[in-house]
Amino acid sequence: MEDQVTKIDIRKDENIVYKRTDLLVDRPLSYCPGCGHGVVHRMLMETLEEMDIQDKTIGVSPVGCSVLAYDFMNIDMLGAAHGRAPALATAIKRLWPERFVFTYQGDGDLAAIGTAETIHACNRGENFVIIFINNGIYGMTGGQMAPTTLPGMRSSTSPYGRDVATMGHPLKITELIAQLPGTYYVTRQAVHTPNHVRRTKKALRKAFENQKRNTGISFIEVVSNCNSGWKMTPVQSNKWMEDNMFPFYPLGDIKVDGQLVPKKETAEKE
Amino acid sequence: MGELRLMKGNEAVAEAAIRAGCDGYFGYPITPQSEIMEYLMAEKPHERTGMVVLQAESETASINMLYGGAGTGKMVMTSSSSPGISLMQEGISYMAGAELPCLLVNIVRGGPGLGTIQPSQADYFQAVKGGGHGDYKMIVLAPASVQEMCDFVKLGFELSFKYRTPAFILSDGAIGQMMEKVELFDPIPRRTEAELIKQCPWAATGKPKNREHIIITSLDLDPAGQERVNLKLQAKYKIMEENEVRYETIQCDDAEYIFVAFGLSARICQKSIDLARKKGIKVGLFRPITLSPFPTKPLGEMSKRVKGILVVEMNAGQMIEDVRLSVHSDQKVEHYGRFGGIIPSPDEVVAALEQKIIGG
Amino acid sequence: MAKIKGDIVINVERCKGCEVCIAACPTSVIAMSKEVNGKGYHFAMKVNDTCTGCINCALVCPDGVITVYRAKITTE
Numbered sequence: 001m002e003d004q005v006t007k008i009d010i011r012k013d014e015n016i017v018y019k020r021t022d023l024l025v026d027r028p029l030s031y032c033p034g035c036g037h038g039v040v041h042r043m044l045m046e047t048l049e050e051m052d053i054q055d056k057t058i059g060v061s062p063v064g065c066s067v068l069a070y071d072f073m074n075i076d077m078l079g080a081a082h083g084r085a086p087a088l089a090t091a092i093k094r095l096w097p098e099r100f101v102f103t104y105q106g107d108g109d110l111a112a113i114g115t116a117e118t119i120h121a122c123n124r125g126e127n128f129v130i131i132f133i134n135n136g137i138y139g140m141t142g143g144q145m146a147p148t149t150l151p152g153m154r155s156s157t158s159p160y161g162r163d164v165a166t167m168g169h170p171l172k173i174t175e176l177i178a179q180l181p182g183t184y185y186v187t188r189q190a191v192h193t194p195n196h197v198r199r200t201k202k203a204l205r206k207a208f209e210n211q212k213r214n215t216g217i218s219f220i221e222v223v224s225n226c227n228s229g230w231k232m233t234p235v236q237s238n239k240w241m242e243d244n245m246f247p248f249y250p251l252g253d254i255k256v257d258g259q260l261v262p263k264k265e266t267a268e269k270e
Numbered sequence: 271m272g273e274l275r276l277m278k279g280n281e282a283v284a285e286a287a288i289r290a291g292c293d294g295y296f297g298y299p300i301t302p303q304s305e306i307m308e309y310l311m312a313e314k315p316h317e318r319t320g321m322v323v324l325q326a327e328s329e330t331a332s333i334n335m336l337y338g339g340a341g342t343g344k345m346v347m348t349s350s351s352s353p354g355i356s357l358m359q360e361g362i363s364y365m366a367g368a369e370l371p372c373l374l375v376n377i378v379r380g381g382p383g384l385g386t387i388q389p390s391q392a393d394y395f396q397a398v399k400g401g402g403h404g405d406y407k408m409i410v411l412a413p414a415s416v417q418e419m420c421d422f423v424k425l426g427f428e429l430s431f432k433y434r435t436p437a438f439i440l441s442d443g444a445i446g447q448m449m450e451k452v453e454l455f456d457p458i459p460r461r462t463e464a465e466l467i468k469q470c471p472w473a474a475t476g477k478p479k480n481r482e483h484i485i486i487t488s489l490d491l492d493p494a495g496q497e498r499v500n501l502k503l504q505a506k507y508k509i510m511e512e513n514e515v516r517y518e519t520i521q522c523d524d525a526e527y528i529f530v531a532f533g534l535s536a537r538i539c540q541k542s543i544d545l546a547r548k549k550g551i552k553v554g555l556f557r558p559i560t561l562s563p564f565p566t567k568p569l570g571e572m573s574k575r576v577k578g579i580l581v582v583e584m585n586a587g588q589m590i591e592d593v594r595l596s597v598h599s600d601q602k603v604e605h606y607g608r609f610g611g612i613i614p615s616p617d618e619v620v621a622a623l624e625q626k627i628i629g630g
Numbered sequence: 631m632a633k634i635k636g637d638i639v640i641n642v643e644r645c646k647g648c649e650v651c652i653a654a655c656p657t658s659v660i661a662m663s664k665e666v667n668g669k670g671y672h673f674a675m676k677v678n679d680t681c682t683g684c685i686n687c688a689l690v691c692p693d694g695v696i697t698v699y700r701a702k703i704t705t706e
Binding site for chain 2: 025054055056057058060067068070071073074075076077078079080081084087088089090091092094095096099116117120
């Protein structure tokens, strides 16, 4: 009887329960094997598809690994200069208040060269979504130290590990911008397991729903891996991320509906 | 006849922006041009026309706000003065590369560095030779009066959209601050969304089902592709050279000598002409209005009829390089300049003409 | 009796062999191929019929190469 069941072909369109969204352009992603960017791209596009706002959305991509995000997202997009995505998004949203606007930025882009633009867009309470991918390293330029590189973590410009005495401390910019009155929803998520992916998707939906109501900035940090930069296999890098990144960058909501979440609840509950 | 008003040059820029149908101004305060944003804020253009005015956190943010707005087809502008314009160069290069229209106004002050807040023309090279990285050019307009400050805002927007390239008004602290009578043009309504999409089919306005998605970028990693981008830009600049050269000649018909000067220097030279002609020196003025594209051909033609050319600039000699490239190598061309915020007097310009050209 | 059956189809030419799907699968349906695809990657492949169509593998796949089917099968 079991054999009969398994032999029945269920590969029919009506039985599809999951497939790649058409809002992703049908071309291979340029990211390394196992990189979290691809998952975040897909969750973002699924969110726009489910809200049926493809024609009303304008995205801004950064400089970094996701500089070519506009090649993969089947929506109108602008490629910003390094760090300036929030400035572009500010003008776009002010000039097109009926459109949905987001920036997609890495840690170097958002938390180093673009710190001023990030903080001021957040502080003005601009009505767009910021998606912040934090993998603690500059991936595209070959694994240099990022503002979010952990203490002691090796990179090509901190080959003996980040020495905070000379190289400064990692910047928890997400906690920092959560303090600003212009931010409405601030959360930190991940995409390395199915449950984390589901939570990130929920956060994205919440962020874009917030934008509909002009609440101010919704800011989603995704702590992600960089197996090439970290010099590990993808599966190892996900484990390393859990063991090292999450203790320093704890997952969970930091600010919801304009209210800071009390600290003890911030830690992720599995 | 349009509405007449007595206005500062900076105020004329601001009023003209509202009347030109500008969608957004993004700027950062710096002397001597802060009146532009002050005037705009006081006028509440969001009530008059729906125009957005935002004080940004820096000039870097301002120019990138322009990039964002222009990439969606909006008519956007900023203004600043020399140090602030230096900060914007990266963004200008990106906009030239992505072929985006916008209007930039530089109310130049003396440099280098923090320099002084007094007027200067020392940013000529920066404006006409690029300033930012890569092979690009802007349309550069040089007003010599408050009236032209007003008119060139409208003209600058028209040209920037016609050629999808940044347009630049190179003025200075004196013209920005001086008050003169201005005839204002009648207000032009801001474009509707449908009009914008019709005018700018290239703009990222949100992807409908029936068209491909639009990407605004200056990046093309493929060298062959990037060369094509450059060839396209150069072809566009060639058409601009053929169609958009603007200049003015004053008392050149019988002139044995000419001054070549732009902006404030050209105004001083007009007085110098009167003084010189009283002495019996037949001198005229050739005033480039578009500094880029430079009026190479008309200046070259005119130079054949004169004995010598004095280039008068409030800098150490910048436009003189383009003048020399426009005339025969045998032509006598000299420079007279004051810098660091000093405005030359008409007398000293005449003296320079006598000493460097006639007597030299 | 009714039974939930799942199935997956992997776009092997787009697979980069990162193995993240293997860790995500609760019923050990996926393993890596010995062969390589056009890009030189060992690709993920379905190795048994215990798939429940839970979509976990497809969710974590960075390249979105997995399509998931699920159906209720009634057998006598």
